Amino acid sequence: MDYATVLQILDSALRLMTPLLLACLAGLFSERSGIFDIGLEGKMLIAAFAAGAAGALTGSVWLGLGAAVLASLALAAIHGMTAITFRGNQLISGVAINFLASGLTVLLGQSWFGLGGRTPALEGGARFATITLPGAEALRGVPVVGPLYAEVLSGHTLPVYVALALVPATWWLLYRTRFGLRLRAVGDNPASVDTAGVSVVRLRWAAVAITGVLCGLAGAYLAAGLSAGFVKEMTAGRGYIALAALIFANWMPWRALGATFLFGLMEAVANRYPEIDLGPVTIPSMFMSALPYILTVIILAGFIGRATPPRAGGEPYVKER
């Protein structure tokens, strides 16, 4: 394997990582506030559909992105309504959202476009344009670092850079601001936050809304960045991999970057080398695609490190009377 191949694999890993990272950070906000969200998949799916549909109708990626965020926020609002306002079961609500998105996208797509749930192919301005980072061409000649900058870091679309920038932003928000402190507290011990006179409900709603926005961005990237248009069920389980990454990352932003990059890298390697020959054994590509789940199970079982979820996660908050 030469250096050029390594760069190509890293480049591909970065693209594959982005939807996972956005969804993982989305889940991080929600779960850190004590709201489990297995509806990441559904929110991404409906956002991808909205981006595809709005992009095809208007020809503008920005309107597509706006529609994606709105659609994802609408589903997030349903989740907030069930989980926060009506104190329902968060897992069931999440499952319902996944089913709703899966059915609604195909139904609406068929009635609007008559293409069996697909949206027309997006062209030109309806897709995210690639961004060449400043100095990428000038630095290309620099040994080792130059190609790394020019080929791997430069030349992606906007959501990739937004996702990367969101990692330190999330860390700063969670660990260096009052809002973040309260958000973490509300996930661990909502009663104490309530005692301090801060609204648990409002904080949790804010977290769920952030989740909606981030899932919207992830979905828009799938439909208008990585591919050109929506195809039914195109998220293909990425929402669940993001959840696995969240557990793997122990609900921390920097580790989320590490976990999703690792999962993206595994997929990129599996794409490049369907069968990895290690002399006596050959690793099939199926093993590589199962690896994120296997690693998560190992972490959950406590063999490597320990997963410590927010203590009040999954429990609706009821004020004592």
Place this chain on the structure above:
Amino acid sequence: MTFLTRLAASAALLALSAGLAAADPALIYDLGGKFDKSFNEAAYAGAEKWKAETGGTYKELEMQSEAQREQALRRLAETGANPIVMTGFAFAEVLKKVAPDYPDTRFVIIDSAVEGANVQSNLFADEQGSYLAGVMAGMATKTKTVGFIGGMDVPLIRNFACGYVQGVKSVDPAIKVLQNMTGTTPAAWNDPVKGGELAKAQKAQGADVIYAAAGGTGIGVLQAAADEGILSIGVDSNQNHLHPGKVLTSAIKRVDTAVYDAFKAGTEVEVGKTNIWDVAHDGVGVAMDDNNKPLVSDEMAKAVEDARAKIASGELKVVNYNTGNACPVQ
């Protein structure tokens, strides 16, 4: 209350008998959906052609999950639909079980062979169509590297790959063929993102023509190939129009003709036999139209025509992956 029940019961009876009298043909689409721009859409086109010609009506059903197959078949048989046409090899096992229970209904399965007194099987010589596509890819490549991206890793798709490789190697045995499968679950038919990444990975390894036999995933492959400025080859339906001038050709499979013929024969459709749709019967081939005209040189067109004639006459044998479950070339 009793009156209401009786009313409902008679209404239900009426509806049932109306269904029985009509004996409409029915068509079941496999996972991947009716508008996959590929296999199932070809079946839909055949049914629509029949509808336009005869003015008849037909029932249709799209599979949403593996578990629905048996239920769907039984339901359609019980509503009196005849014949029932289904697309996809995945129906074979279920049909074996269901067909004997409805001896008066005739079943037509496409892409698989099932024995039964009331079953007609339709097999396509996928390897032959893919061979022709391979010949074109082999002649079009400048980097001496071409790619193949399959959907779900099943013998049917391996057969596409095998025919393609044989075609490529017939042009020049030194050409390298990169092969990838999208996955091992039905989700592999609907993952354009992964399809696009696979296409980019193959391009990075030097491929400049990529053949996608992957249902909805193929849309992502064709898109990525067009974005990267390399050629792609579509499958099942004519996909040349998706990216005019960027799709070298499409390995077409006349599923539409098979469905049309079955619908046209109606309740008299021949059963207990297996139709083989090969190049000699115009069942498989490569699509040539205005969209790919600039890409196809006279020399290439002639080579394809030669190969076609040789396969049809039996002079050239394309190995089928399913006989022996192995491909002679890689």
